[in-house]
Structures are given as C-alpha cells and as structure tokens.
Amino acid sequence: MIETLISSKTRIKLLLKFFLNSKATSYLRGLESEFGESSNGIRVELNRFEKAGMLTSFNRSNKKYFRANTDHPLYIDMHNIILKYIGFDKIIDSVIENLGDIHKVYVTGAFAKGLDDQQIELVLIGSLNNDYLIELITKVEKLIHRKIICTTFDSTQVSQEHWADLNDNALLLWES
Numbered sequence: 792m793i794e795t796l797i798s799s800k801t802r803i804k805l806l807l808k809f810f811l812n813s814k815a816t817s818y819l820r821g822l823e824s825e826f827g828e829s830s831n832g833i834r835v836e837l838n839r840f841e842k843a844g845m846l847t848s849f850n851r852s853n854k855k856y857f858r859a860n861t862d863h864p865l866y867i868d869m870h871n872i873i874l875k876y877i878g879f880d881k882i883i884d885s886v887i888e889n890l891g892d893i894h895k896v897y898v899t900g901a902f903a904k905g906l907d908d909q910q911i912e913l914v915l916i917g918s919l920n921n922d923y924l925i926e927l928i929t930k931v932e933k934l935i936h937r938k939i940i941c942t943t944f945d946s947t948q949v950s951q952e953h954w955a956d957l958n959d960n961a962l963l964l965w966e967s
Contacts, residue, residue, distance in 0.1 A: 799836065801826065801828055801832050801833055801836050802836050803907075804826050804828075804906075804907065805822075805833070805836055805837065805840065806869065806873060807873060807877075807905055807906065807907050808822070808825075808905035808906065809840075809846060809857065809858060809859040809905060810859055810866070810869045810870050810872075810873045811870070811873050811874070811877070811902060811905050811962070812903060812904070812905050812962045813858075813859050813861050813866075813870070814858075814962075815858065815859070815904070815905040816856045816857065816858040817856065817857060818854040818855060818856045818857070819833060819834055819837065819854075819855065820854075822837075825906070837857055840857075841857065844860055844863050845859070845860055845863050845865065845866070845869070846858065846859060846860055847859075847860045877902065877907075877911070877935070877937075878911070878931070878934065878935025878936075878937060879898070879911075879964060890915075890919050890920060890923060890924060890927070891917060891918050891919040891920050891923075892917050892918040892919075893915055893916070893917035893919065893965075893967060894916045894917040894946055894966070894967050895915075895916045895917070895963060895965065895966050895967070896913060896914070896915050896916075896963075896964045896965040896966075897913065897914040897916075897961035897962060897963055897964060898911065898912065898913055898914075898961065898962045898964050899912045899913070899914055899960060899961045899962075900912035900940075902962065903960060903961050903962045908937075909937050909938060910937065910938045910939075910940060911935075911937050911938070911939045911940070912940045912941075912942075913939060913940070913941045913942070913964075914941075914942050914943075914944065914961060915941060915942070915943045915944070916943075916944050916945075916946055916949060917943075917945070917946060917967075918945060918946075919943050921943065924941065924943070928941060
C-alpha cells in the first residue's frame with residue numbers, strides 16, 4: 792500500500808527505521824550495511840528528511856547520527872501511518888480488546904529496531920486466554936499478511952532483569 796504512495800524504497804526504509812521507534816538513531820554507514828544499499832541514495836534521502844525538519848542530527852565520534860524529530864508537526868501522523876502499514880493497529884484492535892487482563896504489549900525483533908520484516912514478534916504481559924489468543928493471531932495474520940510470533944508472561948513471571956531487557960530491546964506498543 793505505502794509503496795504506491797512513496798516510490799523510493801530507501802525512503803520507506805528510513806520512515807520505518809525512524810518513525811516506528813522514536814528512540815532509533817543511526818548514522819550513514821550503519822544504514823548502508825543495514826539496508827544493503829549504496830550510501831549515496833541513503834545520504835540524499837537523509838538530507839531531504841533533515842531539510843524538511845523531520846529528522847534531527849547530532850555528532851558523536853566523528854559520525855553524524857540521525858533520529859526522528861518528535862516535535863515535527865507531522866511526526867504523530869507519520870508514526871500512525873507506519874503503524875497502519877505494518878498492521879499494528881489491527882493487532883491491537885483485534886487481539887488485545889477481548890483477550891483478558893493485559894498490562895503491556897511490546898514488539899521485539901526487527902520491528903523494534905525499525906526494520907521491516909514479514910514476521911512480527913510480540914511480548915504480551917498479563918493474564919490471558921491463550922486459546923483465544925491463538926485464534927485471534929490466526930485471523931490477524933490473514934489480515935496483515937505477516938507471521939506473528941507471540942510470547943506471553945504473567946506479570947509475576949517477569950523479573951526486574953527481564954523488565955530492563957524489554958525496556959532496552961523492545962518497543963512498547965500498548966499499556967493499560
């Protein structure tokens with residue numbers, strides 16, 4: 792869907808990278824190896840986004856890092872478009888609504904790093920109806936055309952160490 796609106800695959804990758812997770816930062820050579828594309832094309836798109844004010848930059852160790860400008864008037868809209876493109880809006884609406892007493896939902900894996908993937912990895916914390924969860928995931932996978940891998944924990948099963956790991960390596964999608 793988004794490919795018909797935005798023809799540049801590099802631009803789409805950058806949108807996913809920076810507008811899915813506002814904490815994501817990266818530099819040109821890092822993006823080059825991550826995307827498997829030439830630095831020239833990436834540089835052009837980064838400069839366009841920065842000139843438009845959608846990305847900000849800072850220098851660290853002789854490298855220019857970029858991140859999303861969360862103060863930009865279009866940030867929230869771009870973030871929501873990316874969530875819809877991936878299908879997170881359908882996951883949240885369909886899966887969480889009648890699932891049980893859910894406290895938090897995290898996305899991990901490639902999407903937590905701002906990378907597109909055909910597999911979505913979720914961590915759900917709370918008291919859930921696992922049979923219903925499996926049924927809903929099957930339905931949502933058909934809607935969004937992506938595989939969903941879901942790990943569930945009761946709040947009492949998650950240690951302080953696990954919470955810290957989730958906060959560092961995951962993107963909080965939903966919280967009660």
